[in-house]
Amino acid sequence: MNLLLLEDGDFIAADxxxxxxxxxxxxxxxxxxxxxxxxxxxxxxxxxxxxxxLRLDAEHAELSVQLDQPxxxxxxxxxxxxxxxxxxxxxxLQTVSxxxxxxxxxxxxxxxxxxxxxxxxxxxxxxxEQLILGLEQARDTVLPEVIIEKRFxxxxxxxxxxIATGTLGLTGHPGDxxxxxxxxxxxxxxxxxxxxxWIPYEVEKLQHAGLQPVQLGERILRVETAVTALLSRLF
Amino acid sequence: MNLLLLEDGDFIAADxxxxxxxxxxxxxxxxxxxxxxxxxxxxxxxxxxxxxxLRLDAEHAELSVQLDQPxxxxxxxxxxxxxxxxxxxxxxLQTVSxxxxxxxxxxxxxxxxxxxxxxxxxxxxxxxEQLILGLEQARDTVLPEVIIEKRFxxxxxxxxxxIATGTLGLTGHPGDxxxxxxxxxxxxxxxxxxxxxWIPYEVEKLQHAGLQPVQLGERILRVETAVTALLSRLF
Numbered sequence: 206m207n208l209l210l211l212e213d214g215d216f217i218a219a220d221x222x223x224x225x226x227x228x229x230x231x232x233x234x235x236x237x238x239x240x241x242x243x244x245x246x247x248x249x250x251x252x253x254x255x256x257x258x259l260r261l262d263a264e265h266a267e268l269s270v271q272l273d274q275p276x277x278x279x280x281x282x283x284x285x286x287x288x289x290x291x292x293x294x295x296x297x298l299q300t301v302s303x304x305x306x307x308x309x310x311x312x313x314x315x316x317x318x319x320x321x322x323x324x325x326x327x328x329x330x331x332x333x334e335q336l337i338l339g340l341e342q343a344r345d346t347v348l349p350e351v352i353i354e355k356r357f358x359x360x361x362x363x364x365x366x367x368i369a370t371g372t373l374g375l376t377g378h379p380g381d382x383x384x385x386x387x388x389x390x391x392x393x394x395x396x397x398x399x400x401x402x403w404i405p406y407e408v409e410k411l412q413h414a415g416l417q418p419v420q421l422g423e424r425i426l427r428v429e430t431a432v433t434a435l436l437s438r439l440f
Numbered sequence: 441m442n443l444l445l446l447e448d449g450d451f452i453a454a455d456x457x458x459x460x461x462x463x464x465x466x467x468x469x470x471x472x473x474x475x476x477x478x479x480x481x482x483x484x485x486x487x488x489x490x491x492x493x494l495r496l497d498a499e500h501a502e503l504s505v506q507l508d509q510p511x512x513x514x515x516x517x518x519x520x521x522x523x524x525x526x527x528x529x530x531x532x533l534q535t536v537s538x539x540x541x542x543x544x545x546x547x548x549x550x551x552x553x554x555x556x557x558x559x560x561x562x563x564x565x566x567x568x569e570q571l572i573l574g575l576e577q578a579r580d581t582v583l584p585e586v587i588i589e590k591r592f593x594x595x596x597x598x599x600x601x602x603i604a605t606g607t608l609g610l611t612g613h614p615g616d617x618x619x620x621x622x623x624x625x626x627x628x629x630x631x632x633x634x635x636x637x638w639i640p641y642e643v644e645k646l647q648h649a650g651l652q653p654v655q656l657g658e659r660i661l662r663v664e665t666a667v668t669a670l671l672s673r674l675f
Contacts (some may be wrong), residue, residue, distance in 0.1 A: 425578055427538070
């Protein structure tokens with residue numbers, strides 16, 4: 206946790222917060238914080254700054270905070286991801302949140318196992334928890350938007366073309382395609398497939414919606430690694 | 441497992457292998473393989489090709505194999521990593537193996553907890569297991585070399601300068617440094633710090649050995665994400 210993220214409910218005055226639970230435990234166990242310490246803080250979906258620890262006991266931490274810095278900017282990106290398996294889903298959510306992706310759309314694909322859609326990790330509170338861990342890691346305050354699209358065809362036919370309009374539309378897919386471009390200047394719509402990749406029909410439908418297939422080389426990367434590698438190359 | 445990796449002990453003839461254990465279980469449970477199926481195979485530290493499943497039962501799988509393709513090339517890189525915490529270590533080993541890093545040196549740092557050096561995940565067999573998972577993921581056959589250096593100062597003073605000679609030497613470090621270069625043409629020696637980063641003394645010693653600090657932006661990434669992001673940008 207490189208940033209102590211504060212929620213509206215933590216504020217007991219305009220410049221004063223009271224914390225308990227996970228963040229209190231982290232302050233005590235990991236930061237080994239003491240009264241008087243100064244910590245990096247940020248208000249969820251708001252500004253960042255510093256907090257001074259006024260009081261600390263087993264039940265609560267009280268801090269006075271000064272919030273005057275904007276959070277880091279987000280990437281100009283809409284990321285489409287075939288729904289990963291539950292364990293990977295949690296890590297991917299942290300990764301995209303820490304890397305500054307503002308909008309993620311989880312999509313069905315032929316190679317997404319039906320059972321993946323049943324995971325409790327897709328519930329809003331579970332998604333939010335992982336996104337917040339990513340923000341705390343990267344020192345950001347703004348929650349990415351996460352959208353769930355369980356039906357591939359209607360989404361790709363009816364909604365994706367307007368999302369992709371005016372952006373560089375790309376599908377990350379191993380194969381005999383051009384290499385993923387580097388350091389692009391325009392906004393991007395990027396689709397990344399499941400373990401095993403998109404099927405040819407899906408690559409074609411994505412292409413029809415404005416997303417051209419690009420590759421990263423011979424090596425097949427795990428979804429989480431592919432996300433990081435593609436974003437790092439593009440931006 | 442995108443490649444069935446064969447070891448010398450699996451061969452019962454020049455073009456015939458007998459498998460049991462983890463790989464047999466994977467063939468049955470995940471690939472749902474059947475006699476006659478053709479699978480991508482590779483010989484550890486050797487060529488890749490295809491294998492045909494001749495026999496499959498609860499005890500063994502027997503394949504005839506044809507090995508005629510070279511594995512993908514490695515990155516021209518020596519990667520120095522401050523030893524990560526044990527759980528992260530395992531994932532990092534898979535990541536570097538899948539991304540084609542040929543040589544990794546795990547190094548001490550002020551912010552590496554002493555207990556991390558006690559983990560059983562540092563034993564040669566445990567390291568090898570994770571590297572092999574990375575090779576199977578990426579479709580590579582060549583094990584990276586992993587070197588353990590428990591003492592920072594003697595390594596950085598006495599050995600690092602000769603490793604870095606003739607390469608682009610870089611230390612990934614958040615701060616007011618130049619941005620990490622993109623798409624470099626020469627071999628690289630890259631050092632990545634622990635969670636919390638190198639201390640200033642370490643950055644200075646690395647710089648003295650020929651590694652200039654470079655940054656990736658305001659966001660603080662987990663070690664595993666930083667490794668992928670830096671490699672994807674550099675190569």
